[in-house]
Amino acid sequence: MFEFIRNSLANRLLFAFLAIGALSFGIFLIYTLILSETKIVNKLVLEQHHHI
Numbered sequence: 001m002f003e004f005i006r007n008s009l010a011n012r013l014l015f016a017f018l019a020i021g022a023l024s025f026g027i028f029l030i031y032t033l034i035l036s037e038t039k040i041v042n043k044l045v046l047e048q049h050h051h052i
Contacts, residue, residue: 032040
């Protein structure tokens with residue numbers, strides 16, 4: 001696999017973008033699982049009412 005990455009810049013960039021995407025998706029998934037979707041939505045609704 002490392003030979004595949006070393007072959008060209010395009011392969012390195014592709015691997016880097018996929019790794020960054022997977023990492024950000026994982027962080028977002030963990031964030032939503034820990035705090036739960038309802039808590040996030042309720043917080044956003046309360047913030048919107050405070051700005052009115």
